[in-house]
Amino acid sequence: MPYVNIKITNEGATAEQKAxxxxxxTNLLKDILGKNPATTVVVIEEVPTDNWGIGGESITARRKRGQ
Amino acid sequence: MPYVNIKITNEGATAEQKAxxxxxxTNLLKDILGKNPATTVVVIEEVPTDNWGIGGESITARRKRGQ
Amino acid sequence: MPYVNIKITNEGATAEQKAxxxxxxTNLLKDILGKNPATTVVVIEEVPTDNWGIGGESITARRKRGQ
Amino acid sequence: MPYVNIKITNEGATAEQKAxxxxxxTNLLKDILGKNPATTVVVIEEVPTDNWGIGGESITARRKRGQ
Amino acid sequence: MPYVNIKITNEGATAEQKAxxxxxxTNLLKDILGKNPATTVVVIEEVPTDNWGIGGESITARRKRGQ
Amino acid sequence: MPYVNIKITNEGATAEQKAxxxxxxTNLLKDILGKNPATTVVVIEEVPTDNWGIGGESITARRKRGQ
Incomplete structure (x- = not known):
């Protein structure tokens, strides 16, 4: 019955990649911890680059500098 | 002062239903635990069906199969 | 398939109250939004009063003042 | 390596304010706890006012009453 | 720079399994989305079985019934 | 009415530092966005170093290598 929340920046992940x-x-949790896939929940959240910071600055600012 | 985060798929919950x-x-937390409604925070997040998985597949895929 | 996360201070909620x-x-989500209880997940987290702040101060400090 | 999640209502915070x-x-975590800015992650989430409740009602309802 | 939060019940996962x-x-996010492992953060939270509910009842209650 | 969740490793933050x-x-949110301190909630969670990963390995493993 695990719950997994994955946050990424919204930079074009496709439905296929998310699937x-x-x-x-879900497979990792079954293989490593024996967790039942039927009750394993995975929620992906896509966050605008203005709203994600690392190193004290936004991803938007980092992308502008080529990082 | 509880904080409650409710995540659901974005399949048309109305403003009235969310209210x-x-x-x-908020009432449940007051009735069961005596928590003060004035400082009880509830945040509802609506997640696209491509971004929600259970049983190793997305809700989009499950809906297509009629589940 | 909703996921609900409830955070409260760790001030003695019993197993019966949590149940x-x-x-x-789970009933609210079924009654209001028609969500299936079988895949509704609720996770309760109990947080030390030193680690919870409101109004710019910790709950520990508020409790000392009788609030 | 702290992770900070800030949730606010989506009422017009600018990119500059979010930066x-x-x-x-990030500075607070460095100054108070000595945390390394290079691995400090901050994620801001903006939530519609219909989806945020306090005192048992939505922010939308509170705003209508002038609060 | 993804952030992943994994919640499981506290039923004896070892340090080796968590590693x-x-x-x-971290590898999945690199392989599927090209995300940089150096800034991928994974946080595992272990929750008491009294505090985790599915199907409207706690995991503690389910375990007592042999589920 | 912001909600802020801060996750750090459990490596000895004092009650004074958390305060x-x-x-x-709370001050930052007032100064930058004009948010009301009375309804600003901050929750700090302290996570064991075995349960926190960055760069594909746990903080426990990194600390052993002197990082």
């Missing part, structure tokens, strides 16, 4: 992520994380 | 949910959860 | 909260929130 | 918030919180 | 989970999720 | 963090974050 792979859901399947992959 | 009922906020009132209902 | 009532789980049942109550 | 100030990211910088300010 | 495998951290490595596995 | 400073609560006051500091």
């Amino acid at each position: 792979q992520l859901i399947a992959g994380v | 009922q949910l906020i009132a209902g959860v | 009532q909260l789980i049942a109550g929130v | 100030q918030l990211i910088a300010g919180v | 495998q989970l951290i490595a596995g999720v | 400073q963090l609560i006051a500091g974050v």
